[in-house]
Amino acid sequence: MTDLSSRDLMGDRKVVVDAFARRHRFKWYEAIPWLVAIACYFLFENYHALGAQIFATILFALSLDLLIGFAGIVTLGHAAFFGVGAYAAGVMAANGWQEPFSEILVAAIVASGVGFVSGLIVLRTAGLTLLMQTLVVAALLQELANKWSSVTGGSDGLLGMKIDPIFGAFRFDLFGDTAYVYCLGVLFIGWLLARNIVYSSFGRSLTGIRENANRMHAIGAPVDRRKIIIYTISAALAGVSGALIAQTTALVGLNTLALSKSGELIIMLVIGGIGRLYGGFIGVPLYMIAQDRFSQIDPIYWYFWIGLFMILVVVFARGGVLGVFERFNQRRRSR
Amino acid sequence: MSEFLSITISILFHGVAMAMVLYLISVGLSVTMGLMGFVNLAHGAFAMAGGYTLVILMKQHNLPFGVALVVAIAICVVLSLILERLLYRRLYGGDELDQVLMTMGLIFASVGAATYLFGPVSQSLEPPAMLRGQINFLGRDFPTYRSFLILCGALVVTALWLGLERTRFGAQIRASVDNLRMAQTLGINTSRLFTTAFALGSGLAALGGGLGADFLNVGPNYALEYLVYFLIVVAVGGLGSIRGPFVAALIVGVSDTAFKYLAPQYGAFFIYAITMAILLWRPRGLFGQSA
Amino acid sequence: MSAPALETKFLVKRFGALVVSNDINFTLERGARHALIGPNGAGKTSFVNLVTGVLTPSSGEICLAGETITDLSREQRVKRGLVRTFQISALFKRLTVLENVTLAIAEREGAANDLLRPAGHHRAIIEEAYDLLVPLGLANEALRPVTELAYGRQRMIEIAMALALKPKVLLLDEPAAGVPPRETGAIIDTIERLPADIAVLFIEHDMELVFRVAQRITVLVQGGVLVEGTPAQIADDPKVRQVYLGESKH
């Protein structure tokens, strides 16, 4: 977004308007994540299962970025929608409905319903109260999943899911080959949607709400309605991500709704960079691969180092990896 | 009928004891929130630190309860001052998001540090012999330790409120919560005020975490696990309010006890539902200023 | 139809014991250039907040072009052409100047509800935003973030944002506040050149500006209207001299 501020563009109407109107066009570097993902399929054959988890979690991070990064809605309860989606897909799969895409669809619908209703309540507030309420919504759902064990399996988790082959042809295998491609495909669609929203007029108005909600009211924007819309959409994407995890791991537990789940997601997004659409694409793999490596060595240290790292990022490297890149780029250009 | 009365008294008793703990821990959060608008999610970590130090000092160094408590508070205050200087200070008046992220990082770091130092299982507090058993009051038996807790909490709360009403420091705090700009133009050294309030809040949290170890188990996940309670107390009470959180803590403490006793199969469900209902009715909390 | 552009009837706002608006009966005629003056804390900004729906009145009525708008939301009032600026600039600071104005026009045109097409496809909106910046002398800075501009320039954007909404009634809250003296000229010029069919109410402490632009002046003191009249009447009014002009000359 900083490309535009180079001074030599200014002054001429057509040049300025063009520069402004073309911001949504695809840039070459936006192809990198997809090329890397395809390359990794062939390079790391033993890690396809991890890869599938990573893609699903990136989608989760992307949905959170829409809220925190673009609309400025800081939430601690995003796992609520992830968990609801996971349970929706899981309950279907455990009860005889095994077609994966329709499960995803149902997960999206259920999660967006929960997002819409809870959004109506929590989005009336801001700051600490909003944080608390989002947290309470997730805790409430977790309590519900815990007590309603006849359906959810309670604290043992939901077991016994069966998923049909994708398009009736590609079976979910032990090595995660199918899951890898499947999750990557769904992530791609989710990313297209999120990217589209971010660059739309609606998306720009969300940025306006994040920057100065009072001003948005003063220019006649229905601020509350916009927030509820994006909250609902984001919930749907998170629900899809939860459904992916449920389908590819064949397991749903109470931890899908936990605060630690929301917290870890925030950390991943922050490491990559918030409000940049690609923060999750960087932060999630870094986090999950590091976790995969280090927690085999010593899981006790993991939370400590990741917490410390997060503090350092906020205090010294604002904007995460992508933020550091941007500053580096700016400095180079202004030489 | 007398059974009903007995249950009511019991619920009130334990509920009030829990409320004292919640209030001691949360009031500092409300003040930092009201004073500097700082969302300190890691506030519970200071309570956890208080709990751990108290238990360790008593178990491993055989310090008497009272001494251990004082030392634990002192250690936490020093710890909080260091963190305030090193980290918090940089984010005063900054983005709410940065504050949330930084303190979230602190929570995770505290979880890791506590697991490393004290292991994954939670620690239990052994009250001194004097505070064990039951005491008889008006013909009923009450657990001594919880009676002590209520008494202690009531004393601290009274001291705190009197302090805020009567002392110069208290007046400065109230003025700054009310209107920070104005306070600055009146020549109040707000930077020093922040630090002092922060340290005081952390000290109270440590006290609450130490005394309340038998309500809120002192384990590595403390700051994460009980965060929702602290936030509820502050938000339902009304940000920046001193008394609001007390009322909120009473509501949470008593109703949590009541529901867990009367309808244990629903867990914490009702507390969450009540919280949402109160905020639906008053989005700024019970004692928050309205627009 | 000849209802006034804006009218308030017995408008009252209390904050606890403090009365910030005390039975204000106020009329803004169509096409008016009307100044609202009064000492600090008189309740001028509060009046704007009440009229625009930021604050809810304790009692009283607000009418826009003869229709009651007391219960409408902020955005509904804007949609009906009631637009304000802020005493302290409230812009999207990290966004570019062009983006600020584009957001306002997109809102006016309802384009901001469109989440399917890229914002850049609404080209007419961007062009209109650019064209609005030109006469205000902001075109050269169209692609710079607002923070990089001097405060005086930011005050111009504040006005540009309001004009982008094509207001029928424009409430300017101290448009020249915080602007260094040599830059106020540009702002006064802009106000003088506002389209004649817009009814303008402006709050101002700068008496030079007030007497140059205003056709009518209302003096607000402690939440109540002290007097209202033409600039000549106000200048001669002993009460005003005592309460207001006396105070501001130090």
Ligand SMILES: Nc1ncnc2c1ncn2[C@@H]1O[C@H](COP(=O)(O)OP(=O)(O)OP(=O)(O)O)[C@@H](O)[C@H]1O
């Ligand atoms: N939300 C609020 N709660 C309580 N009091 C308020 C609130 N908003 C404004 N006030 C009070 O209302 C009074 C009028 O304030 P207002 O901002 O309207 O004055 P003003 O005439 O615009 O002053 P200035 O010339 O300084 O801009 C002041 O005493 C102010 O402190």
Ligand SMILES: [Mg+2]
């Ligand atoms: Mg004012």
